[in-house]
Amino acid sequence: MAVTKRFIRIAMSGAFGALLAFPVLAQNVKVTPLGGIEGEFCPQDRALIFEDPNGTRVLYDPGRTVAGAQDPRLGKIDIILVSHMHGDHVGNAHNKAPNSGTCESPDTSVSAVPNTSAVEIALAKGSKIVTGSEMPAFFAAKLKAGGGNPANSMLARFGGSVTVNGIRIATVTAMHSNGVDPDYIGGDLGKMMKEAGIAGDVGLATGYVLKFTNGLVAYLSGDTGITADQEFVVRDHYGAKLAVMNIGDGFTTGPVEAAYVINELVKPVSVIVSHANEVGTVQGKVRPNSKTEAFMKLSKVRTYVPLSGKTMEFDNAGNCAAGC
Numbered sequence: 001m002a003v004t005k006r007f008i009r010i011a012m013s014g015a016f017g018a019l020l021a022f023p024v025l026a027q028n029v030k031v032t033p034l035g036g037i038e039g040e041f042c043p044q045d046r047a048l049i050f051e052d053p054n055g056t057r058v059l060y061d062p063g064r065t066v067a068g069a070q071d072p073r074l075g076k077i078d079i080i081l082v083s084h085m086h087g088d089h090v091g092n093a094h095n096k097a098p099n100s101g102t103c104e105s106p107d108t109s110v111s112a113v114p115n116t117s118a119v120e121i122a123l124a125k126g127s128k129i130v131t132g133s134e135m136p137a138f139f140a141a142k143l144k145a146g147g148g149n150p151a152n153s154m155l156a157r158f159g160g161s162v163t164v165n166g167i168r169i170a171t172v173t174a175m176h177s178n179g180v181d182p183d184y185i186g187g188d189l190g191k192m193m194k195e196a197g198i199a200g201d202v203g204l205a206t207g208y209v210l211k212f213t214n215g216l217v218a219y220l221s222g223d224t225g226i227t228a229d230q231e232f233v234v235r236d237h238y239g240a241k242l243a244v245m246n247i248g249d250g251f252t253t254g255p256v257e258a259a260y261v262i263n264e265l266v267k268p269v270s271v272i273v274s275h276a277n278e279v280g281t282v283q284g285k286v287r288p289n290s291k292t293e294a295f296m297k298l299s300k301v302r303t304y305v306p307l308s309g310k311t312m313e314f315d316n317a318g319n320c321a322a323g324c
């Protein structure tokens with residue numbers, strides 16, 4: 001008996017040693033920007049695809065640079081995130097085709113009202129739309145009207161989370177506004193609202209915190225000002241290691257405020273610049289005297305520019321492992 005046990009112990013340690021001898025397969029999250037012009041960072045760029053190591057693909061804020069549901073860059077989309085209802089995030093119009101127009105002046109002449117580009121993509125791909133506040137009811141109604149499944153619109157309101165395909169999704173504070181443009185409402189009500197200059201109410205704008213199956217925690221700021229939650233919730237509670245930070249100024253934090261958020265509040269390992277509302281790069285290089293350059297100079301953490309179509313990979317600790 002003792003001999004058998006000893007034999008098993010030796011056999012097991014041998015198997016374990018053999019396992020260690022093989023290289024550990026990379027368990028990285030892939031991040032691919034779907035911007036206005038291949039290889040550049042352009043004014044309208046919002047959309048990012050996050051691909052979990054398990055193959056699940058998440059589209060964040062399709063905006064106007066994804067050329068509708070037919071955009072071949074999309075591939076399969078399991079989950080769509082919409083930080084808030086403004087047209088440059090949910091997609092009130094979109095590119096005719098990928099890379100149409102110029103970086104400064106993209107051809108976003110295809111209207112997506114009253115459906116939104118997010119809903120059109122969800123209907124075509126069978127994606128779940130995960131939002132906070134009172135946005136899920138809006139998306140459920142649009143999915144239903146388009147012949148889709150309203151149950152594909154899922155709620156993740158502040159404080160809780162929902163797990164889809166192994167990815168934990170939570171919404172967090174974004175100090176911004178979140179009016180629904182009457183163009184999505186239509187009819188007499190939409191017309192009257194437009195004339196009165198008021199928007200529909202679907203609650204607060206949001207940011208997101210995602211936890212991927214490799215353990216990486218990512219903060220997607222959405223449009224926001226500076227908020228204490230970036231320290232107390234995003235850093236202290238969730239421990240975000242990768243941040244996607246909006247730096248556009250005027251509508252959101254500008255480069256100076258965004259750098260304060262990153263350096264003093266969130267303190268991630270890596271940050272991806274977003275929503276600069278400018279031509280951020282020329283031939284793939286950061287444009288001198290741009291907001292993007294100003295933020296990169298102020299940021300104390302590793303800072304990456306989302307060049308359309310260029311995939312970056314991040315490990316569980318928020319380090320860029322490839323493509324940066």
Ligand SMILES: [Zn+2]
Nearest residue numbers: 084086176223
């Ligand atoms: Zn906005």
